Amino acid sequence: MSDNAFALKGLFVDTPEIGALRTREGYLVCKDGVVAGFYDTLPDCFSGIEVTDCGDALVIPGMSDLHLHASQYSYCGTAMDLELLDWLDNYTYPEEGRYADPAHAKAYYEIFTRDLLHTATTRAAIFATIHTDATLELMRQLSKAGMGAYVGKLNMDRNCPDYYSEHTPENGEAETRRWLECCREAGFARVHPILTPRFTPSVTDAYMERIGKLAAEFGVPMQSHLSENRSEIEWVKALCPDTENYAETYARFGLFGGDCRTIMAHCIYCPEEEDRMMKEGGVFIAHCPTSNENVIAGIAPAARYLRQGYEIGLGSDVAGGHTLDLFAVMASAVQVSKLRWRYVDQSEKPLTMAEAFYMATAGGGRFFGKVGLFEPGYRFDVVVVDDGKNRNLRTFTPGERIERCAYLGGAAITAKYVDGCRIL
Amino acid sequence: MSDNAFALKGLFVDTPEIGALRTREGYLVCKDGVVAGFYDTLPDCFSGIEVTDCGDALVIPGMSDLHLHASQYSYCGTAMDLELLDWLDNYTYPEEGRYADPAHAKAYYEIFTRDLLHTATTRAAIFATIHTDATLELMRQLSKAGMGAYVGKLNMDRNCPDYYSEHTPENGEAETRRWLECCREAGFARVHPILTPRFTPSVTDAYMERIGKLAAEFGVPMQSHLSENRSEIEWVKALCPDTENYAETYARFGLFGGDCRTIMAHCIYCPEEEDRMMKEGGVFIAHCPTSNENVIAGIAPAARYLRQGYEIGLGSDVAGGHTLDLFAVMASAVQVSKLRWRYVDQSEKPLTMAEAFYMATAGGGRFFGKVGLFEPGYRFDVVVVDDGKNRNLRTFTPGERIERCAYLGGAAITAKYVDGCRIL
Numbered sequence: 047m048s049d050n051a052f053a054l055k056g057l058f059v060d061t062p063e064i065g066a067l068r069t070r071e072g073y074l075v076c077k078d079g080v081v082a083g084f085y086d087t088l089p090d091c092f093s094g095i096e097v098t099d100c101g102d103a104l105v106i107p108g109m110s111d112l113h114l115h116a117s118q119y120s121y122c123g124t125a126m127d128l129e130l131l132d133w134l135d136n137y138t139y140p141e142e143g144r145y146a147d148p149a150h151a152k153a154y155y156e157i158f159t160r161d162l163l164h165t166a167t168t169r170a171a172i173f174a175t176i177h178t179d180a181t182l183e184l185m186r187q188l189s190k191a192g193m194g195a196y197v198g199k200l201n202m203d204r205n206c207p208d209y210y211s212e213h214t215p216e217n218g219e220a221e222t223r224r225w226l227e228c229c230r231e232a233g234f235a236r237v238h239p240i241l242t243p244r245f246t247p248s249v250t251d252a253y254m255e256r257i258g259k260l261a262a263e264f265g266v267p268m269q270s271h272l273s274e275n276r277s278e279i280e281w282v283k284a285l286c287p288d289t290e291n292y293a294e295t296y297a298r299f300g301l302f303g304g305d306c307r308t309i310m311a312h313c314i315y316c317p318e319e320e321d322r323m324m325k326e327g328g329v330f331i332a333h334c335p336t337s338n339e340n341v342i343a344g345i346a347p348a349a350r351y352l353r354q355g356y357e358i359g360l361g362s363d364v365a366g367g368h369t370l371d372l373f374a375v376m377a378s379a380v381q382v383s384k385l386r387w388r389y390v391d392q393s394e395k396p397l398t399m400a401e402a403f404y405m406a407t408a409g410g411g412r413f414f415g416k417v418g419l420f421e422p423g424y425r426f427d428v429v430v431v432d433d434g435k436n437r438n439l440r441t442f443t444p445g446e447r448i449e450r451c452a453y454l455g456g457a458a459i460t461a462k463y464v465d466g467c468r469i470l
Numbered sequence: 471m472s473d474n475a476f477a478l479k480g481l482f483v484d485t486p487e488i489g490a491l492r493t494r495e496g497y498l499v500c501k502d503g504v505v506a507g508f509y510d511t512l513p514d515c516f517s518g519i520e521v522t523d524c525g526d527a528l529v530i531p532g533m534s535d536l537h538l539h540a541s542q543y544s545y546c547g548t549a550m551d552l553e554l555l556d557w558l559d560n561y562t563y564p565e566e567g568r569y570a571d572p573a574h575a576k577a578y579y580e581i582f583t584r585d586l587l588h589t590a591t592t593r594a595a596i597f598a599t600i601h602t603d604a605t606l607e608l609m610r611q612l613s614k615a616g617m618g619a620y621v622g623k624l625n626m627d628r629n630c631p632d633y634y635s636e637h638t639p640e641n642g643e644a645e646t647r648r649w650l651e652c653c654r655e656a657g658f659a660r661v662h663p664i665l666t667p668r669f670t671p672s673v674t675d676a677y678m679e680r681i682g683k684l685a686a687e688f689g690v691p692m693q694s695h696l697s698e699n700r701s702e703i704e705w706v707k708a709l710c711p712d713t714e715n716y717a718e719t720y721a722r723f724g725l726f727g728g729d730c731r732t733i734m735a736h737c738i739y740c741p742e743e744e745d746r747m748m749k750e751g752g753v754f755i756a757h758c759p760t761s762n763e764n765v766i767a768g769i770a771p772a773a774r775y776l777r778q779g780y781e782i783g784l785g786s787d788v789a790g791g792h793t794l795d796l797f798a799v800m801a802s803a804v805q806v807s808k809l810r811w812r813y814v815d816q817s818e819k820p821l822t823m824a825e826a827f828y829m830a831t832a833g834g835g836r837f838f839g840k841v842g843l844f845e846p847g848y849r850f851d852v853v854v855v856d857d858g859k860n861r862n863l864r865t866f867t868p869g870e871r872i873e874r875c876a877y878l879g880g881a882a883i884t885a886k887y888v889d890g891c892r893i894l
């Protein structure tokens with residue numbers, strides 16, 4: 047019975063309950079790509095299966111990055127002093143435009159994929175560019191690397207430079223359809239398409255409507271940005287005068303949760319009605335604390351979202367965010383929530399590290415199915431973390447070790463499994 | 471003429487003016503421990519001196535860390551979810567108390583010294599503990615490693631646990647005098663004593679008065695904390711009802727700038743009169759953005775201090791701060807100043823990375839003398855930074871490379887000179 051089974055032996059940390067780490071020593075058994083069970087000692091029915099001893103490493107669920115721009119990775123951590131519009135005009139759009147060149151896309155996405163592979167992230171929801179072929183190239187590379195991902199070819203037909211636009215809804219729809227059909231044909235393992243209107247200011251109503259229809263026709267989810275800063279919200283109001291709020295600019299075309307699984311990045315300044323729509327539609331909030339700080343967007347009420355039962359995970363939001371490392375994003379989530387408590391709202395206590403860890407693993411993992419916990423039936427997405435560099439004469443609890451991985455960095459990912467396949 | 475001279479060849483970045491990076495390729499010549507000059511090509515008078523080629527590494531001035539607690543390093547990056555008082559009672563005081571044991575001090579300070587040596591920091595102002603022997607041990611180790619430092623045996627005689635107190639002003643003065651005399655006798659190279667009343671709540675007026683007299687008698691500088699949070703300020707007011715402000719609790723005993731060179735950590739909530747006293751006395755502000763965020767103190771008006779001509783540098787404030795790496799502290803300084811702009815004060819634009827780099831090098835360096843610039847007569851404190859890990863197919867400017875060292879981490883310090891001596 048153990049043909050497709052194996053086990054890891056070690057110290058396992060996950061968060062079945064929000065706000066508390068669960069720490070167990072023993073055996074995590076994988077069968078057919080999913081968790082068969084956790085055992086203090088290996089049961090007889092699994093005798094003889096291969097057991098890999100992880101020693102004193104930390105073994106954690108693979109992390110899910112709910113928001114990042116692969117095409118911005120090359121300049122990650124630069125130009126952070128620029129105003130947002132200068133940053134878009136001088137860095138973002140010119141760089142994204144270069145992905146029209148297949149050679150550029152291939153070379154730069156190779157770097158991105160390699161670096162992502164060496165983080166604790168096992169699954170991600172990724173923005174590519176408007177270019178179908180480059181997007182397919184990224185999907186091919188991620189799939190080849192064994193990563194789990196939703197990847198989006200961007201939709202943009204307004205308020206963007208001429209060299210980086212799909213120009214008309216018709217053209218955009220045709221190209222998006224071609225892309226979705228190519229994806230269907232390619233059947234990338236673990237890598238799927240996700241419709242990606244960049245954000246309302248970049249997409250005409252006519253195009254958004256067609257995207258909504260494509261989502262229904264192809265049964266694919268969608269991702270975009272929501273209420274990141276106040277001037278953006280004003281802009282959306284001016285562009286879509288017949289909507290009550292930003293969320294409605296997506297929702298009226300069937301692109302806001304419900305049947306269309308949805309990720310919305312940021313959600314810093316949502317009015318009450320938007321909150322209600324997110325909760326009702328089961329919309330996933332991608333909380334991106336590093337990016338929100340870097341582009342001076344503000345601090346999202348992530349602690350409230352999490353504690354009130356919204357779907358929420360973390361996003362690195364490279365390259366508004368400066369790092370792919372979700373451990374670092376966890377630390378940032380805790381830190382900015384402290385400043386939010388200090389300066390914005392003392393009714394909501396700051397996030398704890400256990401809550402941040404939940405968001406990075408179980409919280410974001412829910413978008414991908416049964417992902418992010420060491421429970422029977424969950425995908426066997428596992429990361430082995432060697433934090434030896436962070437250890438000293440002192441004895442640290444597993445929780446303290448997680449915390450030091452977040453604050454100090456320096457943890458090495460020594461093994462990584464997705465669906466039970468070892469990919470690192 | 472070139473007996474004590476050598477040169478580094480490479481790409482040099484420093485900040486002779488606040489807010490702008492200066493980038494030069496050429497030769498930096500060291501003679502007798504100080505910068506003799508910078509040259510595009512090596513002049514005849516230096517022909518034949520040893521030249522080390524730094525290749526395409528970044529060569530920057532050694533950084534000065536104006537505030538950190540060496541005795542808290544072992545648990546750096548843990549317990550960040552605790553309230554400040556719980557953190558002090560459960561982590562800080564018990565750990566600092568252990569330095570009564572010379573074996574503990576030796577072992578833990580070895581780890582601290584080794585790790586500090588591998589950062590970009592060349593000089594630091596350090597809090598030890600109340601223990602004379604442990605403090606001397608730390609000074610000996612730092613001196614042996616070649617680092618430049620001011621190190622303080624702490625003064626504490628109130629509001630601290632019985633096991634970690636000097637109990638009376640008489641006892642505290644006697645021990646502090648013994649320590650200062652031992653320092654004089656030992657004559658540690660580049661490592662000097664600095665008087666360190668922990669902060670006003672830990673030191674009775676009677677003891678503070680004696681510390682002021684010791685500062686004058688021995689001609690040593692002082693360091694402490696100032697206006698870190700509002701409840702601390704209220705507490706100080708209650709403890710010292712006859713003072714106008716927190717600064718005066720030090721100043722009335724000659725411990726606030728002027729003849730007594732002074733570093734004050736934090737300075738987040740200084741009233742106008744305190745600001746005036748700091749500027750007039752040339753008091754150095756240790757801006758500690760990581761710590762101020764972690765312990766939920768707030769965000770100091772560092773951009774205003776810097777642009778209005780206050781003396782200001784950066785402090786890692788380990789272990790309120792979670793990292794010794796001043797590159798990371800630079801990024802944090804920029805990031806929190808953006809949130810300050812967003813939520814506290816839109817009259818002062820956020821810090822730029824060039825300004826943060828200035829604070830980490832030239833700004834903090836001024837406390838140590840002519841330190842932190844590649845100008846003739848300055849101490850030859852130089853750090854060679856291999857940022858190869860952060861490079862990719864894209865071409866980065868030197869400024870972008872500095873920025874990526876700050877945001878991404880991952881730079882390796884491959885050589886380090888203090889006073890022209892290679893220490894790494």
